[in-house]
Amino acid sequence: MKNIIIGTAGHVDHGKTQLTKALSGIDTDRLAEEQKRGITIELGFAHIPNDEGYNIGVIDVPGHEKFIKNMLAGIGGIDFVIFVVAADEGIMPQTREHFEILKALGIEDGIVAVTKTDMVDDEWLEMLLEEVEDYFKGSFLEGKPIVPVSARTGDNIDVLKAEILKKCDRENKRTEEKELFRLPVDRVFTMSGFGTVVTGTLIDGKCQVGDEILICPEGMKAKIRGIQTYGKDTDVAIAGQRTAINLSGVKKEDIGRGDVLSMPGAATVTSMIDVVLSAFDSCDKLILNNSRVHVYTGSKESLAKVILLDRDALAGGETCYAQLRLEEPIAVRRGDRFIVRFYSPMITIAGGRIIDAAPDKHKRNREDVLSSLEVLENGTIEEVVRQKTGGRHFYKEAELASDVGIIRCTLDEILAAELERGDIIRLAEGSLISRDKASALGRGVTELLEAYHESNPLADGMPKQELLSRLRERWHIEDDKLVAALLQDAIDKGAAADNGKSVSLAGHSVSFSDEQLALMERIAGMYEKADIELLKNDDVYALSSDRNEIAALLSELVSQERIVKVDASYYASKAAWDTAVDAAFSLGANFSLADYRDKLDTSRKYASIFLTAFDRAGITMFAGEARTAVARR
Numbered sequence: 359m360k361n362i363i364i365g366t367a368g369h370v371d372h373g374k375t376q377l378t379k380a381l382s383g384i385d386t387d388r389l390a391e392e393q394k395r396g397i398t399i400e401l402g403f404a405h406i407p408n409d410e411g412y413n414i415g416v417i418d419v420p421g422h423e424k425f426i427k428n429m430l431a432g433i434g435g436i437d438f439v440i441f442v443v444a445a446d447e448g449i450m451p452q453t454r455e456h457f458e459i460l461k462a463l464g465i466e467d468g469i470v471a472v473t474k475t476d477m478v479d480d481e482w483l484e485m486l487l488e489e490v491e492d493y494f495k496g497s498f499l500e501g502k503p504i505v506p507v508s509a510r511t512g513d514n515i516d517v518l519k520a521e522i523l524k525k526c527d528r529e530n531k532r533t534e535e536k537e538l539f540r541l542p543v544d545r546v547f548t549m550s551g552f553g554t555v556v557t558g559t560l561i562d563g564k565c566q567v568g569d570e571i572l573i574c575p576e577g578m579k580a581k582i583r584g585i586q587t588y589g590k591d592t593d594v595a596i597a598g599q600r601t602a603i604n605l606s607g608v609k610k611e612d613i614g615r616g617d618v619l620s621m622p623g624a625a626t627v628t629s630m631i632d633v634v635l636s637a638f639d640s641c642d643k644l645i646l647n648n649s650r651v652h653v654y655t656g657s658k659e660s661l662a663k664v665i666l667l668d669r670d671a672l673a674g675g676e677t678c679y680a681q682l683r684l685e686e687p688i689a690v691r692r693g694d695r696f697i698v699r700f701y702s703p704m705i706t707i708a709g710g711r712i713i714d715a716a717p718d719k720h721k722r723n724r725e726d727v728l729s730s731l732e733v734l735e736n737g738t739i740e741e742v743v744r745q746k747t748g749g750r751h752f753y754k755e756a757e758l759a760s761d762v763g764i765i766r767c768t769l770d771e772i773l774a775a776e777l778e779r780g781d782i783i784r785l786a787e788g789s790l791i792s793r794d795k796a797s798a799l800g801r802g803v804t805e806l807l808e809a810y811h812e813s814n815p816l817a818d819g820m821p822k823q824e825l826l827s828r829l830r831e832r833w834h835i836e837d838d839k840l841v842a843a844l845l846q847d848a849i850d851k852g853a854a855a856d857n858g859k860s861v862s863l864a865g866h867s868v869s870f871s872d873e874q875l876a877l878m879e880r881i882a883g884m885y886e887k888a889d890i891e892l893l894k895n896d897d898v899y900a901l902s903s904d905r906n907e908i909a910a911l912l913s914e915l916v917s918q919e920r921i922v923k924v925d926a927s928y929y930a931s932k933a934a935w936d937t938a939v940d941a942a943f944s945l946g947a948n949f950s951l952a953d954y955r956d957k958l959d960t961s962r963k964y965a966s967i968f969l970t971a972f973d974r975a976g977i978t979m980f981a982g983e984a985r986t987a988v989a990r991r
Contacts, residue, residue: 584603
């Protein structure tokens with residue numbers, strides 16, 4: 359069974375609601391104020407009975423300019439439009455406004471219904487039909503059926519219904535994978551014995567009773583208790599259906615129009631979107647950079663600031679790249695359409711398409727930014743994936759699929775090829791980066807190490823923890839495993855060398871002057887002379903006013919295995935260390951500190967320092983009052 363959503367559009371009092379009633383038998387003006395005033399204020403919903411097996415939902419929208427925001431809350435998810443023009447008035451202001459909105463939302467098909475034909479004569483009607491045909495030339499409605507009808511007399515209603523049924527025999531362009539389930543909420547109410555119920559057009563995916571879903575942008579979890587489509591209970595709802603969902607564990611005040619029901623990852627919650635922005639041809643005011651505007655996506659109305667990325671002003675009929683910085687989070691998906699109205703006066707001025715639902719904040723008038731947006735707008739999906747993995751954000755697979763706007767299995771296919779070619783690299787726990795970004799990160803490691811070597815010429819390398827901290831800060835990474843993996847990638851590629859507790863540029867070696875080499879020999883001689891009577895570090899550091907110089911010389915002596923670091927305060931000559939180890943092993947098991955002191959023939963102080971170092975190194979094992987030698991290191 360095919361599911362079709364039709365929207366009405368057109369000027370106020372041109373007969374949209376009466377036409378919907380004639381087609382469906384349902385009066386969509388349910389509010390007392392609507393009945394009293396005779397105009398549609400809120401969205402109305404109906405379905406058209408038929409013998410062809412189609413589920414045909416109708417969204418009847420308000421035509422009055424004061425209620426454009428209500429019209430926008432329902433029109434975005436339709437398959438095609440019934441565009442209504444009254445025969446007695448013709449093309450009017452909201453005719454033009456609604457038509458601009460439909461074009462901006464990417465609506466591609468429809469039928470023109472010329473209503474109230476019973477109020478004009480044949481000559482006037484013929485002239486009006488020509489006017490309507492001319493008006494829609496060059497648009498998606500050119501060449502589409504134009505049906506003159508009268509809802510009051512029923513004239514040609516059967517003809518219009520036949521044209522609607524022809525339109526229903528169409529390819530379903532909506533995705534029905536459950537992981538993409540999204541339903542923008544346009545109405546919330548409570549029912550006695552059931553609780554909170556929401557309605558909306560199911561624009562992507564499908565859902566079923568028992569599913570756990572999210573209410574976005576808040577991220578609140580909820581469970582589907584019941585589903586209705588077109589007034590009938592069902593276990594499953596699929597894309598293209600007007601759907602009512604009974605939610606368990608959710609209060610009416612927890613959800614409102616503009617919220618989105620979704621599966622985890624089906625929508626991106628964001629306060630900033632990159633867009634292709636097109637000012638309406640009819641817009642006679644400039645859209646200035648930093649303008650404050652109303653943005654309409656799905657059923658949501660938000661305030662935002664427009665950042666024009668390549669100009670200072672956008673005139674009617676022009677298109678540019680822009681970043682919309684929203685005053686509150688919204689839940690959208692790359693590829694979604696939107697409408698823009700001025701903050702004041704509230705006139706509809708532009709529309710466009712989201713090309714990045716999770717962008718970085720951009721600087722204006724930068725060629726690299728504009729080039730990347732060109733890829734996001736017109737590139738292949740593979741190019742878009744590479745573009746996203748090359749940005750500042752570090753993506754995991756699930757998050758990348760959501761932000762790019764594709765299902766996970768499609769991303770997996772793309773990644774398989776990209777990873778094999780090496781165009782994308784997978785790091786710690788599934789983090790993905792492009793080859794170009796990996797190269798840039800490798801250069802970042804190199805730059806930090808070069809600067810460190812220049813400032814510390816006698817150090818064998820930068821302390822690893824300091825380097826990790828600097829990289830974390832530089833790349834804005836919170837994940838310790840990820841930053842460690844990025845460093846390891848640079849080491850694996852030969853850009854850096856792992857020295858244990860430090861990291862250096864590959865091939866880096868410390869070069870000592872003749873004076874420093876002489877000082878090194880003097881220090882080595884001091885340790886050899888001290889033997890097991892350990893020499894305090896302070897006595898060695900006193901040999902130079904430059905502590906870094908002494909530290910480098912000590913480090914070099916350790917690397918040459920001429921001295922051994924005992925603890926933070928003492929080094930020992932390698933011969934003294936070996937003597938101390940041999941003494942422990944000659945005692946074997948269960949020896950005391952006193953036993954060891956006597957064996958080594960030294961003071962209790964130095965014996966204790968050696969044994970504590972041995973315990974730490976795993977050479978001896980201490981149990982209460984006695985030790986046992988277990989392994990030479």
